[in-house]
Every structure is written in structure tokens, then in C-alpha cells.
Amino acid sequence: MPNPDGLAARAQVMSTIAKNIAKVGARIREAAQASQRDFSTIGLLAVSKTKPAAAIREAYAAGLRDFGENYLQEALGKQQELTDLDLCWHFIGPIQSNKTRAIAEHFSWVHSVDRLKIAQRLSEQRPAQLPPLNVCLQVNVSGEASKSGCAPEELPNLATAVAHLPRLRLRGLMAIPEPTDDTAAQHAAFARLRELQQALNMPLDTLSMGMSHDLEAAIAEGATWVRIGTALFGERDYGRVPPQNP
Numbered sequence: 001m002p003n004p005d006g007l008a009a010r011a012q013v014m015s016t017i018a019k020n021i022a023k024v025g026a027r028i029r030e031a032a033q034a035s036q037r038d039f040s041t042i043g044l045l046a047v048s049k050t051k052p053a054a055a056i057r058e059a060y061a062a063g064l065r066d067f068g069e070n071y072l073q074e075a076l077g078k079q080q081e082l083t084d085l086d087l088c089w090h091f092i093g094p095i096q097s098n099k100t101r102a103i104a105e106h107f108s109w110v111h112s113v114d115r116l117k118i119a120q121r122l123s124e125q126r127p128a129q130l131p132p133l134n135v136c137l138q139v140n141v142s143g144e145a146s147k148s149g150c151a152p153e154e155l156p157n158l159a160t161a162v163a164h165l166p167r168l169r170l171r172g173l174m175a176i177p178e179p180t181d182d183t184a185a186q187h188a189a190f191a192r193l194r195e196l197q198q199a200l201n202m203p204l205d206t207l208s209m210g211m212s213h214d215l216e217a218a219i220a221e222g223a224t225w226v227r228i229g230t231a232l233f234g235e236r237d238y239g240r241v242p243p244q245n246p
């Protein structure tokens with residue numbers, strides 16, 4: 001019989017973020033089991049946009065290493081504060097041309113490449129002493145509801161061109177489907193991304209899909225990165241984000 005006082009005391013020393021990581025880990029594990037997938041093939045990318053460096057430190061202490069950021073200036077500031085930690089940084093937000101150099105220099109992965117011009121700049125600007133930049137192509141699987149991502153019809157040409165860029169390593173596809181509580185619609189959007197990837201017939205190993213509200217559907221359809229913010233760090237307050245220099 002566990003001692004209830006002891007359990008309560010232990011729960012108290014565990015931070016909210018550590019508890020959330022345990023809960024999300026359990027969701028990922030259950031979803032993997034339900035679709036007979038190996039849990040270890042699904043990466044948890046902690047989306048820390050709008051959250052302070054201290055939150056990343058806590059998540060690191062609880063075992064997370066991969067962090068996703070959407071806003072360049074904000075990300076660079078946190079990177080400066082966290083140079084003592086061994087972190088892997090992922091850029092997951094929209095990319096303007098004038099931001100590619102800093103992204104190429106300060107991130108290991110970019111999930112949100114959706115046009116060739118951006119890919120070419122990232123490849124040209126990736127520093128020679130760093131390994132090739134891992135990239136995913138963002139695809140718009142929700143039609144007019146979304147402005148980000150390349151159209152599915154453009155994907156084969158874009159993928160072929162990006163695969164030839166010397167300083168990039170094309171890993172797979174990413175999508176942010178229109179949010180919905182309809183699980184059948186969630187599955188359909190993620191299945192679409194998986195099918196688009198299979199149709200490319202290229203040696204790709206990554207499907208970046210699934211967020212706090214739909215990670216189960218994404219894992220059932222083959223996600224290898226789930227990008228989780230709210231379920232780990234709580235609701236976001238966009239007032240915290242510093243203004244972005246265009």
C-alpha cells in the first residue's frame with residue numbers, strides 16, 4: 001500500500017512541466033501501442049514559443065532535448081540564455097527571406113520550408129563547419145483554410161529540387177491541418193500527408209505532424225515528430241513575444 005502522504009510530497013517536488021511531460025509521454029506511449037508502433041520512433045518536440053528560458057530549463061531537467069520555436073528574435077534570445085545546455089533547436093514558424101541566414105546558423109532542423117527560394121538561401125547560408133541542415137517541407141493539406149505550406153501539386157518538384165541542395169538534408173514533410181475536434185477529419189489530414197510522402201518515393205524518414213489536441217491521430221497515421229506546446233507548458237500569452245524586426 002503506497003503511503004498517500006509520501007506520494008503527495010513527491011508530486012509536489014515534481015514541477016508542473018515535469019508532470020505535463022509525464023502525461024504527454026503517456027499519451028504518446030498509448031497512441032503508439034494502439035497502432036502497434038515502436039514508441040522510440042516518435043520524437044517529442046517541445047514547442048516553447050512565448051515561454052521563458054526557465055521553462056526550457058525545467059523541461060531539459062525532466063529529460064527533453066528538442067525544442068521548437070516560431071519567432072527568430074525570441075528564439076535567439078533564449079538560445080543565448082541556454083548555451084550551457086545541450087539542446088537541439090528546431091525552427092517551425094513562417095520564414096521570411098531576410099531571416100534565413102540566422103536560421104541556417106542557429107538551428108539543427110527547419111520544419112517549415114515551403115518554397116525553393118527559402119531552401120536555396122538556407123543551403124547557401126548553412127555554415128561549412130556545421131552538419132547539413134535537416135529540413136521538412138511544409139505542405140498545405142487543408143486547402144484554402146491555410147496560407148502556409150506548399151500546395152500538394154507543387155510538392156514533387158519542390159522536393160526534387162530541395163533534395164539536390166548540398167547543405168540541406170531533406171528529411172520529410174510537415175503539416176499544420178486546420179484545427180478540428182472531428183477525429184475522422186484529423187486522421188484524414190494526417191493520412192493525406194503520409195500518402196503525399198509515400199508518393200514522392202524518396203528516402204524520407206520524417207513526418208512532423210500532431211500538436212497538443214491531435215497527437216493521437218497523428219501518431220496513428222505515422223508521425224515521427226509530434227510538436228507539443230500547450231500540453232507541456234500551458235496556454236500561451238502572446239503579449240510576451242517581443243516585436244519582430246521585419
Ligand SMILES: *Cc1c(COP(=O)(O)O)cnc(C)c1O
Pocket residue numbers: 047049070092093176211212213227228229230231
Ligand atoms: C504553436 C505550434 C505548435 C504547438 O501547438 P500546441 O497546440 O500548443 O501544442 C506546433 N506546431 C507549430 C508549427 C506551432 O506553431
